[in-house]
Structure formats: C-alpha cells, structure tokens
Amino acid sequence: MSSSSSRRRTSHTTPRRAAGIALAGVAALIATAVQSGAASASPAQAPHSGKINPAHVAVKLTPSQRAELIRDADGAKARTAKDLGLGAQEKLVVKDVVKDADGTLHTRYERTYAGLPVLGGDLVVDTARSGQTERVLKATEATVKVASLTPKVSKATAEKQAVRRAEALGSKASADQSSRTVIWAASGKPVLAYETVIGGLQDDGTPNQLHVITDASTGKELFRYQGIETGVGNTQYSGQVPLTTTLSGSTYTLNDGSRGGHKTYNLNHGTSGTGTLFSQSSDTWGNGTTSNAATAGADAHYGAAVTWDFYKNTFGRSGIRNDGRAAYSRVHYGNSYVNAFWDDSCFCMTYGDGSGNADPLTSLDVAGHEMSHGVTSNTAGLNYSGESGGLNEATSDIFGTGVEFYANNSTDVGDYLIGEKIDINGDGTPLRYMDKPSKDGASADYWSSGVGNKDVHYSSGVANHFFYLLSEGSGAKVINGVSYNSPTSDGLPVTGIGRDKALQIWYRALTTKFTSTTNYAAARTGTLAAAGELYGTSSAEYKAVQDAWAAVSVGSRSGGGGGGTTFENSSDVQIPDYPGSAVTSSITVSGRSGNAPSNLQVSVDIVHTWSGDLQIDLVAPDGSTYRLKNSAYDPTPDVHATYTVNASSETANGTWKLRVQDLGAQDTGYIDDWKLTFP
Numbered sequence: 001m002s003s004s005s006s007r008r009r010t011s012h013t014t015p016r017r018a019a020g021i022a023l024a025g026v027a028a029l030i031a032t033a034v035q036s037g038a039a040s041a042s043p044a045q046a047p048h049s050g051k052i053n054p055a056h057v058a059v060k061l062t063p064s065q066r067a068e069l070i071r072d073a074d075g076a077k078a079r080t081a082k083d084l085g086l087g088a089q090e091k092l093v094v095k096d097v098v099k100d101a102d103g104t105l106h107t108r109y110e111r112t113y114a115g116l117p118v119l120g121g122d123l124v125v126d127t128a129r130s131g132q133t134e135r136v137l138k139a140t141e142a143t144v145k146v147a148s149l150t151p152k153v154s155k156a157t158a159e160k161q162a163v164r165r166a167e168a169l170g171s172k173a174s175a176d177q178s179s180r181t182v183i184w185a186a187s188g189k190p191v192l193a194y195e196t197v198i199g200g201l202q203d204d205g206t207p208n209q210l211h212v213i214t215d216a217s218t219g220k221e222l223f224r225y226q227g228i229e230t231g232v233g234n235t236q237y238s239g240q241v242p243l244t245t246t247l248s249g250s251t252y253t254l255n256d257g258s259r260g261g262h263k264t265y266n267l268n269h270g271t272s273g274t275g276t277l278f279s280q281s282s283d284t285w286g287n288g289t290t291s292n293a294a295t296a297g298a299d300a301h302y303g304a305a306v307t308w309d310f311y312k313n314t315f316g317r318s319g320i321r322n323d324g325r326a327a328y329s330r331v332h333y334g335n336s337y338v339n340a341f342w343d344d345s346c347f348c349m350t351y352g353d354g355s356g357n358a359d360p361l362t363s364l365d366v367a368g369h370e371m372s373h374g375v376t377s378n379t380a381g382l383n384y385s386g387e388s389g390g391l392n393e394a395t396s397d398i399f400g401t402g403v404e405f406y407a408n409n410s411t412d413v414g415d416y417l418i419g420e421k422i423d424i425n426g427d428g429t430p431l432r433y434m435d436k437p438s439k440d441g442a443s444a445d446y447w448s449s450g451v452g453n454k455d456v457h458y459s460s461g462v463a464n465h466f467f468y469l470l471s472e473g474s475g476a477k478v479i480n481g482v483s484y485n486s487p488t489s490d491g492l493p494v495t496g497i498g499r500d501k502a503l504q505i506w507y508r509a510l511t512t513k514f515t516s517t518t519n520y521a522a523a524r525t526g527t528l529a530a531a532g533e534l535y536g537t538s539s540a541e542y543k544a545v546q547d548a549w550a551a552v553s554v555g556s557r558s559g560g561g562g563g564g565t566t567f568e569n570s571s572d573v574q575i576p577d578y579p580g581s582a583v584t585s586s587i588t589v590s591g592r593s594g595n596a597p598s599n600l601q602v603s604v605d606i607v608h609t610w611s612g613d614l615q616i617d618l619v620a621p622d623g624s625t626y627r628l629k630n631s632a633y634d635p636t637p638d639v640h641a642t643y644t645v646n647a648s649s650e651t652a653n654g655t656w657k658l659r660v661q662d663l664g665a666q667d668t669g670y671i672d673d674w675k676l677t678f679p
Helices: 063-075 077-083 153-168 293-315 364-377 386-406 461-472 500-510 520-535 540-550
Strands: 088-100 104-115 116-128 131-140 174-183 193-197 209-217 221-226 245-247 251-253 262-266 328-333 340-342 348-352 475-480 484-485 565-569 571-576 583-589 598-610 614-619 625-629 639-645 654-662 670-676
Touching: 063 077, 063 088, 063 104, 077 088, 088 500, 088 571, 116 193, 116 251, 153 174, 153 193, 153 209, 153 221, 153 386, 153 639, 174 209, 174 625, 193 386, 293 328, 293 348, 293 386, 293 571, 340 364, 348 364, 364 386, 386 461, 386 500, 386 520, 461 500, 461 520, 461 540, 500 540, 520 540, 520 598, 520 670, 565 583, 571 583, 583 670, 598 614, 598 654, 614 639, 625 639, 654 670
Parallel strands: 116 174, 262 328, 328 348
Antiparallel strands: 088 104, 104 116, 116 131, 174 193, 193 209, 209 221, 245 251, 340 348, 475 484, 565 670, 571 670, 583 654, 598 639, 598 670, 614 625, 614 654
16 A cells, blocks of 8 residues: 655665654553663553553644644744754654643654754653753764765755666656655764655556665765655445435535535546546435445545544544644546555545556545555654654554454445455455564565565564454464464463554554654664553553564563563663773562573663674673674664573673673664563
C-alpha cells in the first residue's frame, strides 16, 4: 500500500533510528528489570492492572483548542530552544501538540538551522502542568552544526544526478520537480545537503515523488526515498452501508459534511487532477458491481467515514491532522492499476481499479491503511526506509486492521490478514499475515540485524507480529472464523491483552514517543513507556509488551525470559567519536549468592551510525574483562545483540560495567540500554 510524505526517505543505507529520551523520570517508564542498578526512579502507577490510567489519556481537543495550544507553543518556541540548549542558529517549528488529562503537554517540533530545514532534527518535549520540562525525545542526539553553509557542489549538478537515479530505478518522464537546500541530520553527523524531488511516473504507472538527498560538499548521494509508496489492500465491497452525502437542490453529492467535508471524486481512468465529484439525482450509490462507477465511489466514501469514526471514537482524534478537516478520495485511477496510495501533497487517497479494472482497491482496510499513513506523517513522521519505514508500514497495517474490526461489517469481518479478498497472488492467499508474517514468503517474523535492509512492506512483519501477539497471544486459535497459529522466536508463550489495549498503547507511542528515526529497539522503548503511563509498570499489560517484543527478538522478557532475574540500565550514555576514550554504563547486582553463572546473558542495545567502529567489553566487579565484540569492518548501524559469557569465576554481586569505545572516525552514537540476565 502507498503513502506520500515530505518527511519520508528511502536509501541504500539505513539511518540512525533510535531516539534517546532525556531528562528526569523516564528511566522508570522503560525499565524492565526485576531489579535494576541506575534506573530506579518510579513513575505514577495506573490504579490497577487492566484499567487504563485516565491521567495519561489524551484529551479530545476541539480544532480551536488545538490551534490555541499550537499558538502558545509557537509563541514560546524561542525560549524552549534556549532551554534545550540549541545553538544560536537553530530554531524550532511547532508541528503538533497532544494534551493529557493531567495537563501534561507533548509538543512535537521540527527544527531549522540558519533558516534551512533540518531533516532528522525533530523532537518531542513533554511539559508538566506546572510548566516544568519532564523529558525530551530526539530523532538525533548529534549536535546540529555544519562547518560551512556554502555548497561546493551546485544545485544543478545534484538535480541531474537525482534525475539519473530516478531513471535507473525505472521512472518514466523523469523531471526535476523541486529542489531545496537542507541540513541532513538523520544518519550521523549533520551535513549541508540538497533534497531533490523527481516527478513523472514510476514503472508501474504510480506517480513518482523520488526524494534524493545529496551531500552539498561532496556530491555523494546520502539517502533516497520514494514519496509515494506502493502496496495493495482488501478489495471486497462492504455490502449495503449508510453514506453521509450532501443534497443541493435536487442533486446529491458524495460530500460528507459531518466528517470535515470529505469528498469522493471520479478520475475516470485519468492520472492527474482532482477528477469529478460524484453527483446524481438519487441517494442510492452504485449497484455492488464494477458495471456502475459509483460502486467504487461508495466503497471509498464509506471507508473514509469509518476510518474517521475509528480515530475519533477510539483515540479522540478529529481527522488525519487532528484539526477537524477532511482529506478527499479519488477512485478509478489509471487503467488496470493494481494499487492505492496516500499522497501528502494533495492530502488525498487514490484507488486503482485492480487487474482488468475488475477489483477496485476500495475496501475498509485499504482506507484505514492508507489514511493511517497520513496520521503517521502528521505525528511521528517515521522515515520511510529501513526499520523506521517498516514501523511506518506496520502502523498502517495495525490501524487498518483496527478500522476493519471497528466497522463490525458482516460482509467484511475483522481479521489479521492484509489483502485477503483481492487475490493478488492468484491463489486465494492474502498479501500479508500478521500472526506469522513469513507465510507471504518474504516478510520477517522476527527482528535481525539485517531486517532494515528489506523492503518496508516486509520489514514491517516484525511490528505486525508483535501487535498480533500483544493483542491475541501465541499459539493456535480461531477468530471470526479465521485460523491463526502464531509462533515466538524463543519458543515461550505470550498471553495477549486484547486488541483494544494494544491499539491504545501503539497510538500513544506513535503520537508521543516515536520520532522520524525510531527503529525497533526504540519502538520497544516507546511502547513500554506508553504501557507504563496507561497501565502502570507493574501491570500485566506492561509485562505483555515486554514479552511480545521478546517473542519477535527485540529485547528480553519480563523477568528475563525463562524464569531468570534481569538487571538493567536504560540510561543513555554518549559514545565519543574516535579518538575519544572508552565510556562505561554500570549495573549493580545484589541479592545473588555465590558466583555468576557460566551462561550469563548480556543484552546490548547501542545506537550508532557504523557498528563496525565499536569495541564492546563486559567488566566484572573485580575488574576482569570479557570481550563481547571486536571492532571490524561493518557498515551496518546499531548493535542489538545478546552475548553469553562464562562468568562462573566472578562473584555475582557487585557493580558490573559495559565498556564501549569507538575505534573509527566520523560516526557517532550512544548506549541506549543494556541488561544482565542470570538464568
């Protein structure tokens, strides 16, 4: 499925994607240890397990209330930038504000440097009712500063290179659509760069919006992403459904005045423009088949209405931007176009008619999926590449599934299958499976260090699998007549908490914890923080989030997995670039007897733009060292690994340290989290 955003980027290289949450109090929200060393603060708890904490629920804001909060934040942005220690040339741009019932404000900002947009410079500031800043979550921990604002490579050169890149990828009628100078900060040290957008058409007829980021000093391509992403959805019609339309004189139009004025247009197989607003003298639309052009219009109009209601009634969100304004839909795009896409530039949904123009892609989960790309763009803005791109795509699958269940439509019942009605594979199988993603032949069931190199529709499998496990649990079961059998990477069971709670946790993480560079490790951190705020860190819901992530190979289980005890330090520690000295992060182990085990588990989560630079050691309480990782050529980002150490000669109790040193220049990062698990 597809979406477009000026903030998504796709590249041959994966950017740094985990975001560190700074300032006081957040360590407890992300702690998973039975016992912990440094991370010992304690947040407010939910009343009891299973009941949501109303203090941490976002209040429903009217468009005028939201606009007022944004104006207030905008008026204070210079002071906020100063308080955050930003440089003299850096300025903040307010993007969104979420307000909790207890008065906490989550203000999302983008950033500029010397008047230039900073791509990857977004951040979220949490402010208590008292006005005190509680925590800051940044897409990059790097200092935003460049040596010179004078390019060494001309913009024309960058544009020509971008056009050639588009042509090499199969683009037709490629042409420079726009170009601007930016600061690129999403993958390491910030640099002066050009962002060039190439228009035309992709090789399958999809509109082209290829964004290419070029280093303005060297001419090297740093990053690229397709602004309109491709995919497919459920094409089964929804049967006879009510539609909200507008009557003017004797003519009805597909104009939903009760939902922000959502309009549905007929492109009549065109590929540009708005098309013609559906209108007729009767308020009965379509006949349930493709012989009537209004059938697809009715499905799209219904899907938009249900998606609007889902977000409003489930999360208190008023429209995609949360400003009470509707997008619009276009149907009958192109000829036999087997796709649908969301485009930020028009703030609209577009549907093709499928193979042979026989199966319009206008079903509930398509509408929910595609329009959720718009929600992601207007909240976290997850980069559409690597792990963050997988999370972006999974978010649309997750909320599209939520829309389908919410509708409670007997013709298209809720399920955890994506694209199960269109028969895109020609054999009756769905496009994607949330319970076991690998059944599609390409998606990932579990996280691995290379998962970010997959197409985002396949790397999304990790988060889709997590969401299914969190909602329904592992093992064989039948839901709404569909059989599922969800495995776990560690062979241990997961008990689900229900889809409604899982949706609340994911939405809060998306809107208040994720940034443009969030990866799977940071998504775990963010969803745990969300679960801790909503249900308490000692709740069954919080532990289920831990277990569901562990079941897809992201982090450890509650209690350390197979009945062990885990000690954790989740405080960020910056790693200085070469030739800087080694840094350490400490965990104090207590309450153990005798020596450490021969199979001590050391789980390490490090955010770094070039993992091969890093040398990692475990330092025992008596100073003995155990090499976990040597520095070697490896351009992949981040380290997310669990090492087994024979520490049987060491006393268990005492202060253990993780020691990390950067032995290669030009790349940066930080220790995000590490754990010791005693089986």
